[in-house]
Amino acid sequence: MDASARHLRLLTETIAAVNSSLDLQEVLELVASKVADALGTDACFVYLYDERADELVLRATRGSRVEEMTRTPRMRPGEGITGVAAAERTPVMIPEQAHLDPRFKLFTNLPEDEYQSILAVPILAREKLEGALNVRTREPRVFTDAEIELLVAIASQVAQTIEHAKLYERAQRRVAELEALARISEAVSESLYLEESLEAIVRTTMESLHATGAALVLEDGKIAWPEGQAGAYAVRLPLRWKRRQIGELVCDRDTPFSEDDKALLEAIAHHAAVALEHGRAVMRGVLAQEIHHRVKNNLQSVASLLRVQARADTVDPRKALQESVNRILAIAAVHEVLTEHREDDVDLGELVERLQAMLVQ
Known part of the structure; x- marks a missing residue:
């Protein structure tokens, strides 16, 4: 040849x-x-x-x-x-x-x-x-x-x-990114529990970025959902909601992050911020409904007690009125404490102290 x-x-x-x-x-x-x-x-x-x-x-x-x-x-x-x-x-x-x-x-x-x-x-x-x-x-x-x-x-x-x-x-990477964001959006929209949404975000972040570890850090420094372990390289991105930073998304792995990786993390951070505020809004709504329900029941109890006392002949009107005032103040104290706290937990000791102060007054 x-x-x-x-x-x-x-x-x-x-x-x-x-x-x-x-x-x-x-x-x-x-x-x-x-x-x-x-x-x-x-x-x-x-x-x-x-x-x-x-x-x-x-x-x-x-x-x-x-x-x-x-x-x-x-x-x-x-x-x-x-x-x-x-x-x-x-x-x-x-x-x-x-x-x-x-x-x-x-x-x-x-x-x-x-x-x-x-x-x-x-x-x-x-x-x-x-x-x-x-x-x-x-x-x-x-x-x-x-x-x-x-x-x-x-x-x-x-x-x-x-x-x-x-x-x-690039097309394959974009498809993977869109699939990751879709999984996060689905988890955020379907779950009523903030913990489930945060868990889905962290795990999807690790899978999409092949990360060794990831976590969501709240504005008070509390780590909401840690997963995995630290790597040789780390990226920290702020979670922003209405121009206010409400936390950070932290991602670790053993290889450097490219600009495409950082762009995906920014999108995930945005979804995480939405999930965080969505979860908090749901919890506040549930809490408000519970408060309204309890206030209604307590006021009905106060009204029933007043009716019972009104039928009695030996009841001191002044004393009955003072007891009713104390009941209403107690309801108001509980309502105030629950609405002041955005967290799920309420300090019972603080509530008792407020009730004691009102009764003394």
């Missing part, structure tokens, strides 16, 4: 490989393997461009394994021979002693200095940098124009695959 036919077959196989999966890592490993085999090189290195960090990150190799490295090689565009190809948007070929070139960048955990030649090309998607790849040989080699054009064509196809894979990952 002549070189042209072999190059055409390589390009066809590469296109088929990159279109066979939306798993970006799998595609990159296939590209590294097929390019090295078809061009007869000893190694192939595929870098992806991290726009936020402005770095080229090694993601796939033929000849060494990325996951076995103690530290993943990174370089900025313009650093190293591959970085120069990326920065200048053009192929760079050195036929021999590439490690002596002044542009060469040495990585202590990469055996690059054992190779003689290098051909590096940028991975561009409509002039946007997506990464770079290079092929290496241990013996000196001058890559032909046809081989350079072939590698550029492969890099162009890889660039399209990277874009598609990124779009797919």
Whole structure:
């Protein structure tokens, strides 16, 4: 098979490989393997461009394994021979002693200095940098124009695959985020108990962010619902309701949080604030209904006692009136204490003290 036919077959196989999966890592490993085999090189290195960090990150190799490295090689565009190809948007070929070139960048955990030649090309998607790849040989080699054009064509196809894979990952992530928020909304709307809503929020946060721990901290510093354990990285987001901070959402994990992760946490924090105020409003409504019911019953009791006393001939009117006043004051004291406290618990000692003070007066 002549070189042209072999190059055409390589390009066809590469296109088929990159279109066979939306798993970006799998595609990159296939590209590294097929390019090295078809061009007869000893190694192939595929870098992806991290726009936020402005770095080229090694993601796939033929000849060494990325996951076995103690530290993943990174370089900025313009650093190293591959970085120069990326920065200048053009192929760079050195036929021999590439490690002596002044542009060469040495990585202590990469055996690059054992190779003689290098051909590096940028991975561009409509002039946007997506990464770079290079092929290496241990013996000196001058890559032909046809081989350079072939590698550029492969890099162009890889660039399209990277874009598609990124779009797919973003779509999958967005679906997961919407599902998480839907579960939280469902828990908040269906549950009448604040504890159940807070538990659902914390657990959904841990599942969605792959967190080691999460908790909701109320405005008084009380931890409403802790789950899991602390991690190497932590994010604290305020829970705000009508411009007032009513607590915090805390999330821990062992890997850094991306901007997308923080955006999801902000949405969860908003739902948590709504759930917290919704739960408190429900409790206040239940409490108000209970108070109204008890006040009505107590007033009916007072009215009944007054009727009984009115029928008696030996009752001192002044004493009867004072006892009725004390009963009404006692009802008012209970009502006051219950309406002053937003928590579920009421201090019985405080209530008794108020009743004693009223009776003394």
